Amino acid sequence: MKDELEKRLDRRPNDHPQRTALKDIPVREELLPRTVKTPDGQEIRIDPLQDYYCQAGPTVQTPAYTRIIEDLFNWARAESLWILGFGTGCGAIEMRPLMTPRFDAYRYGIQWRPTPRQANLLVISGYLSVKTLKRAIRAYEQMQNPKYVVGLGSCTINGGMYWDSYNTIKCLDEYMPVDLYITGCMPRPEALLQGFDDLKKLIRAGKAEGANRYAENFDWYKTNQKRVIRDWDMPDYSW
């Protein structure tokens, strides 16, 4: 998979035929620069895209100075996979049995968190429409390092049954750095447990470097994202 990704990273962004936009998408009103009055009567000028969001892009996280320390970190990371409770498609239904006693993923140190700030694993559970992709990117960027992405089901791999849809993306790793795919339509909860186990092995081996890949190839990912998200009305990096 790494070779394939490198091949695609080499490809210039213009290789895709791009459809021309027929209308200009205006920026949302609350994101426009404007003058506001503070509670104490001052008039101040605000530019929400500059003032409310961090403008710096993501940075590459370098490994610890010795191997043994990095291995310790990776062991700790692998043993506490906290999943963001964000179901993007029908695959989210497979999460419920995992949370409950029958499959009980909690015994592997896997739990679900309500906010991106507390999660380090984003499971893209099935097809992603363009509208959801926008939210998924924002959720992913708000997660703190180290963070991982797992693509669930055939829809994330090659479009699955939505291969000819006008509104779903067909290849998730064009837009987000995927560490692991779990095949199936839908994968059973057992397959998810196996997938989480494989992800743990990748993390232990120091190979789950998705977040760093995202930081290194940030412009490439942004170009791809902006190609499908036509109404880009948010900051480039919403940390």
Add this chain to the structure above:
Amino acid sequence: METLYARLKEPFGLTDWVLQKPDLCFVTVAREQLRPLLLHLRDLEGFTHLVLLTAVDWIEEDRFQLTYLLHDRAKARDIGVRLMLPREDASMDSIHELWPTAATYQRELREMFGIDFPGSPRVNEDFILEGWADLPPYRRDFDTLQYAHEAYAERAGRETRDPARHMKEQLYPDGGQDD
């Protein structure tokens, strides 16, 4: 249902009556008669629930068909009111005052078929397709497959087989006897 049709046929000029099931029938109505008919059905005949409002693109006949499906809870029966619109600059009167939920359907039809409903709340806001700049995707002259190929990156290696041809090749490798 027959008696209902017999009663309403004359005053509202209903045509093309189809009894799909004992408890489901369809009628076609002219545009100016739609609102009186819906009001009559809602207030006097007990069809209080708007089940759905949807459209069909009859591109060969150059028109859109709107279907208002109403449900009568007390008698457990449905009636579908059909209405034909010209396809060019399709526009229809909003019925959001009769059923507030119609506003959502009208917003969807505006986005997916490009049928305008002037006066309907938030009808021109993006609904599902954010920043859509092409033809409305449910129109039949919109080429979905071509759009999907052009707009979204694909992973190489995906094969699509026509089931009939695939089975023929499997079962009759030498070509078979038929044409």
